[in-house]
Amino acid sequence: MAMEWICRALRDGALEGEHAPALTIKDFMASPLGFDVFTHFLSHHSTNISAGKSQSRGLVLVAFSRSPSFYLDLLSKRGLPIASSHHWIRILDCYTDPLGWKDQMGQCGSATKLSYDIASICGNVKDVDSLFSLIISLGRGFVVQGKVRFCVAIDSVNEMLRYASLSSVAGLISSLRCCDQISSIFWFCHADLCEERATSTLEYMSSMVASIEPLIQFANGQISNSENLSLLDQNFTRGKLHLRCKRRNGRVRVMFEEIHLGQSGINVTSTSFEGVINQGLVPKVQFSLQLSEKELKDRANVVLPFEHQGNGKPVQIYDGRKSLTDSKYEVAPIPNGISDIDKESGKGEIIYFRDSEDEMPDSDEDPDDDLDI
Amino acid sequence: METRSLLDEALGLQHLTGRVLLLEDCVETSAAFVLHHLLKRSLSQPLHSSNVVVFVAFAQPFSHYDRILRKLGCNLAAHRNDNKFVFFDMLRDFCPDGDNGKGNDGGLVSLYGKILKTISALPQENKNCVTVMIDDVSLMEVSAKGSTNLVLDFLHYCHTLISEFGCSLVMLNHEDIYSGMGRPTLILQMEYLADILIKAEPLATGLASDVHGQLTVVNRSIDDGERSRNKLCNFHFKVKENNVEYFYPGSRT
Numbered sequence: 139m140a141m142e143w144i145c146r147a148l149r150d151g152a153l154e155g156e157h158a159p160a161l162t163i164k165d166f167m168a169s170p171l172g173f174d175v176f177t178h179f180l181s182h183h184s185t186n187i188s189a190g191k192s193q194s195r196g197l198v199l200v201a202f203s204r205s206p207s208f209y210l211d212l213l214s215k216r217g218l219p220i221a222s223s224h225h226w227i228r229i230l231d232c233y234t235d236p237l238g239w240k241d242q243m244g245q246c247g248s249a250t251k252l253s254y255d256i257a258s259i260c261g262n263v264k265d266v267d268s269l270f271s272l273i274i275s276l277g278r279g280f281v282v283q284g285k286v287r288f289c290v291a292i293d294s295v296n297e298m299l300r301y302a303s304l305s306s307v308a309g310l311i312s313s314l315r316c317c318d319q320i321s322s323i324f325w326f327c328h329a330d331l332c333e334e335r336a337t338s339t340l341e342y343m344s345s346m347v348a349s350i351e352p353l354i355q356f357a358n359g360q361i362s363n364s365e366n367l368s369l370l371d372q373n374f375t376r377g378k379l380h381l382r383c384k385r386r387n388g389r390v391r392v393m394f395e396e397i398h399l400g401q402s403g404i405n406v407t408s409t410s411f412e413g414v415i416n417q418g419l420v421p422k423v424q425f426s427l428q429l430s431e432k433e434l435k436d437r438a439n440v441v442l443p444f445e446h447q448g449n450g451k452p453v454q455i456y457d458g459r460k461s462l463t464d465s466k467y468e469v470a471p472i473p474n475g476i477s478d479i480d481k482e483s484g485k486g487e488i489i490y491f492r493d494s495e496d497e498m499p500d501s502d503e504d505p506d507d508d509l510d511i
Numbered sequence: 512m513e514t515r516s517l518l519d520e521a522l523g524l525q526h527l528t529g530r531v532l533l534l535e536d537c538v539e540t541s542a543a544f545v546l547h548h549l550l551k552r553s554l555s556q557p558l559h560s561s562n563v564v565v566f567v568a569f570a571q572p573f574s575h576y577d578r579i580l581r582k583l584g585c586n587l588a589a590h591r592n593d594n595k596f597v598f599f600d601m602l603r604d605f606c607p608d609g610d611n612g613k614g615n616d617g618g619l620v621s622l623y624g625k626i627l628k629t630i631s632a633l634p635q636e637n638k639n640c641v642t643v644m645i646d647d648v649s650l651m652e653v654s655a656k657g658s659t660n661l662v663l664d665f666l667h668y669c670h671t672l673i674s675e676f677g678c679s680l681v682m683l684n685h686e687d688i689y690s691g692m693g694r695p696t697l698i699l700q701m702e703y704l705a706d707i708l709i710k711a712e713p714l715a716t717g718l719a720s721d722v723h724g725q726l727t728v729v730n731r732s733i734d735d736g737e738r739s740r741n742k743l744c745n746f747h748f749k750v751k752e753n754n755v756e757y758f759y760p761g762s763r764t
Contacts, residue, residue: 167702170731205674234671237664243624297667300660328703367727371743374731 151193151321194321196280287321569650617655639677
């Protein structure tokens with residue numbers, strides 16, 4: 139469910155007037171499946187783009203940790219139409235010669251073997267401003283007419299952070315999210331290679347954070363413990379994807395599911411839903427904070443005061459004055475103030491009674507007149 | 512023969528083409544013998560007679576490796592004359608007169624240029640059979656005046672040789688010198704870079720006369736055909752004068 143949710147969010151893209159949805163994928167040495175998850179989303183989103191099912195019409199891949207030919211081979215193996223790739227993918231090659239060493243030596247990189255339509259080399263990745271310009275200009279290559287959006291994928295934020303300061307990397311990502319030509323953006327990082335503040339900064343800028351965590355946690359985290367070798371072995375092929383997404387209204391949704399690395403990439407092996415997480419989050423106290431199933435059912439059957447309007451009875455809206463027809467419909471109050479409940483139908487009803495006749499209806503005077511506004 | 516193949520089985524491949532292999536050791540247990548084993552294997556396998564090793568030595572002079580490999584039955588000097596073994600003596604070339612000729616990059620940019628030039632000059636059939644070996648990365652960091660970033664830049668450029676020519680990269684580093692450091696440490700960055708990690712450690716139960724230590728091999732090979740097996744193995748070893756015995760824990764009395 140979490141994987142599907144992310145794929146849908148990337149496919150649907152940005153709403154008008156909102157920042158592009160952003161996904162952080164992070165992993166740890168104990169569960170190093172993050173790059174496989176990154177390539178899963180990359181290939182899945184590429185399939186949507188090439189089939190015209192996504193808001194974005196193209197993908198700009200910023201390749202720091204692998205060569206452009208690696209990604210084209212990978213997409214080809216996953217069944218994507220590489221022959222027509224120049225229509226939907228551009229690769230900014232920050233891998234082959236990131237610091238211009240080869241350029242100084244007069245050597246040309248492997249990217250030159252690829253068509254210039256698809257890959258272009260960035261010879262100085264330390265210049266974040268030019269990196270931004272290159273990404274945008276590559277994305278504009280997809281624009282045929284009108285307003286077309288494109289997606290940006292960054293395969294290693296760790297490498298970016300090695301070449302540039304956290305503030306400039308954060309500035310680049312923030313600028314990309316603000317850009318109204320970008321439909322969605324996702325990036326990958328090894329969380330244990332970043333300082334904590336860098337991870338937090340990236341997560342603040344993300345609308346979704348997918349964290350790959352080990353299924354089996356060890357207290358010392360050492361692989362040298364030979365007794366645990368078989369258990370540790372499982373962490374290289376299986377893991378738990380923990381997704382935290384922030385909605386526009388500020389609500390945070392948490393999902394997780396178990397993933398497995400197979401021959402063809404990442405597969406989902408079991409799914410757990412949000413509700414399970416929420417139950418786990420309820421503190422253990424002596425009194426009940428949760429409703430039982432029967433209580434939930436009864437609550438659903440309660441007819442709220444506004445819901446029984448319009449069923450033939452006169453509409454009653456309490457306007458602060460005693461209605462002339464009150465006496466006609468008033469049921470004799472019982473001492474504890476609770477009305478009769480139609481037990482046969484199993485439905486509840488809420489009827490309001492004033493405490494007594496002594497209580498005067500509201501007058502015309504302003505109830506807030508004592509406020510010093 | 513059987514014991515020797517235990518390490519090769521753990522590596523799970525006939526040759527290391529396109530892989531990054533990291534050797535990690537500590538003060539108590541050196542992994543230099545694994546480096547020597549890989550060096551001999553790269554040069555001696557008849558199936559891969561076009562293999563070329565580019566050896567970047569920060570730790571020992573040529574004569575040291577020559578003597579050890581001779582005991583293992585491999586003549587480095589002869590391979591050097593045949594241009595199958597290219598030796599960069601970083602101790603001699605870069606360190607005699609302090610900082611002379613090193614510049615701000617510790618000579619790593621020019622070292623990369625030399626490696627690239629060496630590989631580019633090879634005949635086409637040899638280019639994808641090149642193994643670049645670095646002994647060791649901690650001393651490379653010293654040469655780069657402690658600049659971890661510069662070492663990582665160099666390793667990144669060596670990694671590009673893999674995608675460009677299909678080379679393999681073998682590097683040795685010492686795990687314990689990074690203990691107690693705040694993250695991110697160079698050793699962790701290297702572990703992420705590696706496809707295969709070999710750790711040499713002392714026995715958890717203490718010293719023993721018949722067992723010199725244990726090796727843990729983590730094979731994160733991306734080759735789908737080998738993904739399911741030899742993922743992670745652990746076995747003991749005993750270093751002898753002319754060879755090394757590998758055996759599973761408990762198989763020796």
